[in-house]
Amino acid sequence: MEMIMEKVADVSVVLLPGGNLDASNAKDFKRDLAPVLAKNLRLVFDMSKLQFVDSSGLAVLLGCLRQLNAAGGDLKLFGMTKPVRALFELVRMHRIFDIFNTREEAVSGFVN
Amino acid sequence: MTSLPMTITSEMTFETVGRETSNKRLFEELHAVIGPVARLLDVGVIVSSRNDITSAMILNPASSISRPGFMCLHSREKKMTSAASLQIGPGADSSDHLFLFFDEGQEHVTGIMRHLIDLALSNLRLRSEEESLLEELSSSWESLEAVYEISSDLRAVKTPADLLERIMNRAVAIGDGMSAALWIQDGEDLIPYALANVDSLANKNSVRGLVAKAVTARRAIVFNDAELLAAEGCFDSELEGATSLAVAPIATGQGLLGALEVWSAGGNKCFDSHTVNLIQALALQAAMVIENDRLHKATIEAERLQQEIEIGSKIQQVLLLGQLPEPVPGLSLAAYTLASRQIDGDFYEFFRHRDDCIDIIIGDVMGKGIPAALVGAATKSHLYQALNRLLASSNGSIPEPEQIINAAHTRVTTQLIDCESFTTLCLARFDITNRHLTFVDCGHTQTIRYRNSGEIEFLQGVNMPLGFSEKEVYEQTTISFDPGDVFLFYSDGLTEAHDHSGELFGEERLADCVRAHGHLQPAQLIEKVRAGVVAFAASEIFSDDLTCVAVKIDDHLNVLSGNRAELVTTSNLLELEKIRSFVREVCDCKIEPRLDPAVTDSLVLGLNEAATNIMRHAYAGRDDGEIRFVAEVSTDAIVIRICHYGAGFDRANVVQPEFDRTREGGFGLFIIEQCFDDVAYTTDEQGKHCTRLIKTINTKE
Numbered sequence: 001m002e003m004i005m006e007k008v009a010d011v012s013v014v015l016l017p018g019g020n021l022d023a024s025n026a027k028d029f030k031r032d033l034a035p036v037l038a039k040n041l042r043l044v045f046d047m048s049k050l051q052f053v054d055s056s057g058l059a060v061l062l063g064c065l066r067q068l069n070a071a072g073g074d075l076k077l078f079g080m081t082k083p084v085r086a087l088f089e090l091v092r093m094h095r096i097f098d099i100f101n102t103r104e105e106a107v108s109g110f111v112n
Numbered sequence: 113m114t115s116l117p118m119t120i121t122s123e124m125t126f127e128t129v130g131r132e133t134s135n136k137r138l139f140e141e142l143h144a145v146i147g148p149v150a151r152l153l154d155v156g157v158i159v160s161s162r163n164d165i166t167s168a169m170i171l172n173p174a175s176s177i178s179r180p181g182f183m184c185l186h187s188r189e190k191k192m193t194s195a196a197s198l199q200i201g202p203g204a205d206s207s208d209h210l211f212l213f214f215d216e217g218q219e220h221v222t223g224i225m226r227h228l229i230d231l232a233l234s235n236l237r238l239r240s241e242e243e244s245l246l247e248e249l250s251s252s253w254e255s256l257e258a259v260y261e262i263s264s265d266l267r268a269v270k271t272p273a274d275l276l277e278r279i280m281n282r283a284v285a286i287g288d289g290m291s292a293a294l295w296i297q298d299g300e301d302l303i304p305y306a307l308a309n310v311d312s313l314a315n316k317n318s319v320r321g322l323v324a325k326a327v328t329a330r331r332a333i334v335f336n337d338a339e340l341l342a343a344e345g346c347f348d349s350e351l352e353g354a355t356s357l358a359v360a361p362i363a364t365g366q367g368l369l370g371a372l373e374v375w376s377a378g379g380n381k382c383f384d385s386h387t388v389n390l391i392q393a394l395a396l397q398a399a400m401v402i403e404n405d406r407l408h409k410a411t412i413e414a415e416r417l418q419q420e421i422e423i424g425s426k427i428q429q430v431l432l433l434g435q436l437p438e439p440v441p442g443l444s445l446a447a448y449t450l451a452s453r454q455i456d457g458d459f460y461e462f463f464r465h466r467d468d469c470i471d472i473i474i475g476d477v478m479g480k481g482i483p484a485a486l487v488g489a490a491t492k493s494h495l496y497q498a499l500n501r502l503l504a505s506s507n508g509s510i511p512e513p514e515q516i517i518n519a520a521h522t523r524v525t526t527q528l529i530d531c532e533s534f535t536t537l538c539l540a541r542f543d544i545t546n547r548h549l550t551f552v553d554c555g556h557t558q559t560i561r562y563r564n565s566g567e568i569e570f571l572q573g574v575n576m577p578l579g580f581s582e583k584e585v586y587e588q589t590t591i592s593f594d595p596g597d598v599f600l601f602y603s604d605g606l607t608e609a610h611d612h613s614g615e616l617f618g619e620e621r622l623a624d625c626v627r628a629h630g631h632l633q634p635a636q637l638i639e640k641v642r643a644g645v646v647a648f649a650a651s652e653i654f655s656d657d658l659t660c661v662a663v664k665i666d667d668h669l670n671v672l673s674g675n676r677a678e679l680v681t682t683s684n685l686l687e688l689e690k691i692r693s694f695v696r697e698v699c700d701c702k703i704e705p706r707l708d709p710a711v712t713d714s715l716v717l718g719l720n721e722a723a724t725n726i727m728r729h730a731y732a733g734r735d736d737g738e739i740r741f742v743a744e745v746s747t748d749a750i751v752i753r754i755c756h757y758g759a760g761f762d763r764a765n766v767v768q769p770e771f772d773r774t775r776e777g778g779f780g781l782f783i784i785e786q787c788f789d790d791v792a793y794t795t796d797e798q799g800k801h802c803t804r805l806i807k808t809i810n811t812k813e
Binding site: 004018019020022023024049051052055083086087090 | 429439684685686688717727728782
C-alpha cells in the first residue's frame with residue numbers, strides 16, 4: 001500500500017494505513033515504509049487510522065525509530081487509538097517513542 | 113621538327129612578367145608539372161603565349177625571361193640541336209605554345225611533353241573548379257552566419273514568437289523588397305504562421321498553388337522569371353506582382369509540414385543557389401522552433417495530467433475509499449482497490465450502525481479523472497447526510513437502506529443530471545442477529561454470493577443508477593444468509609478487465625474464482641480474485657480501477673452457544689483477524705455486564721500474540737496447521753484454550769525482553785502474560801499442545 005505523506009516544513013507526516021498492523025502484514029508494512037524512511041529524516045506517523053497493532057507491528061515501528069535515530073533523524077507519533085496506546089504502555093514503549101495527541105504537537109515536537 | 117641552334121645560358125627559375133592572370137595560372141601549372149621532368153630529361157622548355165616561335169628562337173634566351181609572353185621552364189648551358197613546338201590547349205586557334213629544345217635522338221620527349229601538357233591542363237581545370245567551390249563556400253559563409261546566429265538564439269531563452277520573428281526578418285533581409293511567409297499545414301489548410309513585410313494572408317488550400325506544391329513534393333521551388341511566375345503562381349494571392357519566388361518546404365519527423373515562402377515584388381532580385389540554401393536553412397530552423405514549442409507544450413500538458421492523476425489518486429484514497437470499520441462480530445470483511453492509470457470514480461464506504469449491523473456501500477461513477485472522483489465524493493457525502501438526517505428524524509432508529517438511497521437520490525440526481533454523469537451503487541446491510549442481508553442495487557454489478565456448499569448466486573436489484581431519472585423510486589431486497597456465506601461486491605472494472613484480444617474477464621470467470629476460493633478469509637479471497645484478473649489480462653495495469661469488497665459471515669456463528677465458543681483456523685497469519693474478532697465476540701456477547709473495552713482490547717491483543725507465536729514458532733511458518741480455540745465464560749473468569757499439533761514450547765527457555773530500544777522483538781510472551789492472569793502450556797499424550805489463558809473477571813458489578 002502506498003503511504004500518504006505530507007510535508008510540513010522539513011517534517012514529513014505519514015498517514016499510516018487504516019486497519020490492523022499485525023504479524024500478517026508487518027512485513028509488507030515495513031517494505032512500504034522503507035522508501036519513506038530512506039528519503040526523510042524527520043518523520044511523524046499519524047496513527048489515527050490504526051485500530052490494532054500487535055508486537056510484530058510494534059517491532060516495525062521500533063525499527064523505524066532506530067533507523068531514523070541512527071541516521072540522525074527522529075520519529076514522532078500521534079493520534080493513537082486506545083488499543084494501540086494500551087499496547088505501547090504495556091510494553092513501556094511510550095517512554096521510548098515521543099507520542100503526541102495532535103498532529104500540530106507532533107510536528108512542533110521537532111522544533112526543540 | 114626543325115633543327116635550331118639554341119643556347120640557354122643560365123639555369124632559370126620560373127618567372128612570369130606582365131602576363132594576364134589566366135595565363136599566369138596556366139604557366140604556374142605547366143611549370144609545376146613539366147619543370148621537374150624537363151630537368152630530369154635535360155630538355156629546354158620555353159612557353160610562349162603567342163605563336164611567336166620566331167622571336168622565341170631569335171631571342172637571347174638569357175633575356176627571354178624578362179620579355180612578356182615568354183617563359184623559360186628549363187634550360188641549361190648547352191647547345192640544343194633539335195627543337196619542337198607543341199600547341200597548348202585544345203582548338204586550332206590556341207596561341208599558347210610550348211617550345212622544346214633537345215639533343216638529337218631525344219625526339220620521344222615530345223610525346224612525354226604532350227602528356228604532361230594535357231595533365232597540366234586537366235589539373236588547371238580541377239583547380240579552378242575547386243576554387244569556384246571555395247568561392248561559393250565563402251559566399252555561403254554569410255548564410256552560415258545567419259544560421260548560426262539564429263541557432264544561438266534558439267539556445268537562449270527566447271519565446272518561440274521572438275525566434276520566428278527573427279527567422280522571418282533574416283529571410284526578408286536576403287534582398288530589398290522581399291516578403292516572406294511561413295506556412296504550416298493544418299488538416300486541409302496551410303496556415304500563415306509567421307509573416308514578414310506582408311500584413312496578413314488568408315489560409316490557403318494545401319492542394320493548389322506553388323507553396324502547396326513545394327509542401328507536397330517536399331522540394332524547394334524557385335522562380336526567377338517574372339512572367340513564368342505570374343503564370344504559375346496565380347493560385348497564391350500574395351504572389352500578384354511578384355517577380356521572383358523561392359519556397360523551401362518543411363517536413364519533420366514529428367509530422368510537421370509546411371514551407372517558408374520568400375518572394376520579391378520589385379527589382380530583379382534573383383534567387384541563386386546560395387539564397388535558396390539559406391532559405392532552406394531558415395525553414396529548417398523555423399520547423400525546429402515550432403516543434404520545440406509543441407514538444408514543450410506537450411510536456412507541460414503531460415505534467416498537468418500527471419498532477420491531475422496525483423490529485424485524483426489522493427482524492428480517491430482520502431475521500432472515496434472508506435476506512436475499514438471497527439470489527440463487526442460475526443462477519444469479517446476486506447476491501448481492495450487496484451488503481452488504474454486514470455482516476456476512476458470508484459468508491460466504497462461502511463456505516464457501522466451497531467455491533468450487529470453494518471452497511472456496505474460500493475459505487476462507481478461514470479467517467480474518469482478528477483470530475484468523476486469529485487462526483488463520487490459528493491455521492492458519498494449525500495448518502496452520509498441522508499443517513500444522518502433520517503437518524504435525526506427517527507429518534508435514532510436505523511433507517512432502512514431504501515430510505516437512505518431515496519433520500520440521497522432526490523438531492524444527488526439533480527446534480528448528476530446537471531453534470532451529465534451517473535453513479536451505480538449498491539448499499540447492502542448485514543444484520544447479524546437476524547441473519548438478513550438487505551440491499552438496494554442502483555444499476556451496479558451483480559453481487560456474488562458464495563454459500564458454504566460451494567454454490568454461487570448472483571444478487572441483482574431492480575433499480576436504475578442514480579442520476580438517470582428523478583422519478584425513480586429505489587426498492588430494497590432482503591435475503592437470509594448463513595454462516596460461512598461470502599458476498600463479493602465489485603466494480604465493473606473487475607469484470608470488464610480484458611486480455612490482449614479484448615475478451616472480458618466477465619462475471620463467469622469471477623464467479624468461478626469465488627467458487628474456488630470462497631472458503632478463504634475475505635482478504636485472501638480478494639487476493640485470489642486480483643491474481644486471477646491479473647493473470648487473465650496478463651497485465652497489472654488496467655484502464656479502470658478494480659474495486660471489490662468481500663464480506664464473509666463467520667463460520668463459528670453456529671458454535672457460539674451457551675457460555676462456550678469455538679473457532680478452528682489454519683496456521684496462516686491471515687487468520688489473525690478472525691481470531692481477534694472471535695475473542696472480541698466472546699467478550700461482547702457472552703459476558704454480562706460488558707467488560708471495560710480496555711480489558712476486551714487487552715484480551716484481543718493477548719490472544720493475538722499467543723496465536724502468532726503458534727503460527728510462527730510451533731508451526732514454523734507453515735500455514736496449513738490446525739489451531740483450535742475454545743473459549744469458556746464462567747461467572748468469574750474467561751478461559752481460552754488454544755490447541756495445536758505444532759512444535760512444543762518450554763517457557764523456561766525464554767527470557768524477559770529488553771524494554772529499551774535495543775530489541776525489536778521478543779515482546780510476544782510478555783504481552784500474553786500481561787494480558788492474562790494465568791498462562792499455562794501443556795502437552796497431552798497424542799502430542800497435542802495446549803496453551804491455556806485465563807482472565808479473571810468480575811461479573812457481579
